[in-house]
Amino acid sequence: MVRQAPPSVVTSWLRQGLRNRMCPLCRVAHKADREYIWHFYDEASNDMGVVDEVRRAYGFCAEHMEMLRRIDVEDMKTTLSISVLLADTFAGIVEQLQSLGPGSRFAPARCPACANREDHLRRNADYLLDLLATSPGYREEFEASPGLCFPHFELAWEQARTRSDRELLLAVQRDASRSLLGELREHVRKHDDKYRHEPKGPERDSWQxxxxxxxxxPPPKQSAAEPEEGP
Ligand SMILES: [Zn+2]
Ligand SMILES: [Zn+2]
Structure with a gap:
């Protein structure tokens, strides 16, 4: 099987994740979420397609609705934009309820921000596997990384196309889990009265x-209200 290195423009989120020593697919998820919610916040008035999707889903899921609330209410200190956006959404919802009869099935569409995130994740899981298979530098970085979170490990595992993709994923996940276990045990050990005098080391945040x-x-500390900078 011939593997091609993915174009660097599609791997920037993954590379940021590797550089920040976190699950690179979590990085992708955070970026995709922010991009989507910002697009909705800024452009919904010009892009009724995006409002339609939210109407058909009867709103966003709790997580994505909270991102929207934070942008407007917490960070912009206003409730105008969110009210306009919700009014547009509810105009559709009221109409949909009009055409729903007591015998019909009530079937809201999926949260469109979740669908967008999953779409990005699926594509990026492929890019990640291609990147690792074609770039020894990134492969080394990944081998020394804290691994993929298990939900994204599952995704990459399912999308792996070769045996060596899975071997690499498994080796990294085993190392990451084993070394965490060592640190957790060390952290627990130092809570014993006998060892309490020993200085705490890097294992102190192993539970986290x-x-x-x-x-x-988790997403980066900065507020959801800052639009994404850079690539
Ligand atoms: Zn992850
Ligand atoms: Zn969602």
Whole structure:
């Protein structure tokens, strides 16, 4: 099987994730979310297609609605834009309810921001596997990384096209999990009265990294209200 290096323009989010020592697909998820919510916030008035999707979904899911709320209410300190956006959304919702009868099935579409995120993730899982298979530099960086969070490990595992893709994913995931286990045990050991005098080391936040590895890395600290900078 001939693997081609993905064009660098499509791997910038992944490379940022590797550089920041986090699951590179979590980085992709955060970037895709921000891009989508910002597009909705800024452009919904010119792009009724995006409003239509939200109408058919009867709003965003809780996570994406919260991102929208934070942009307007917390960061812009206004409630005007979110009210306009929700009014546009509800205009469609009211109409949809008009045509829903007691015998019809109520079937909201998926949250369009979630669908957008999944689409980005699927494509990027392929780019990641191609990047690792064709670039020894990034492969080394990945080998020394804290691994993929398990939901994204599952995705990459399912999308792996060769045995060596899976071997690499597995080796990295085993190393990452094993070394975390060592650190967690060390952290627990130092809580024992006998060892309490020992200085705490890098293992002190291992419990937090164990949460990241299981559920995914959190978005960067900066507020959701800052539009994405750079690539
Ligand atoms: Zn992840
Ligand atoms: Zn969502």
């Amino acid at each position: 990294r164990a949460i990241f590895l299981t559920t995914g890395w």
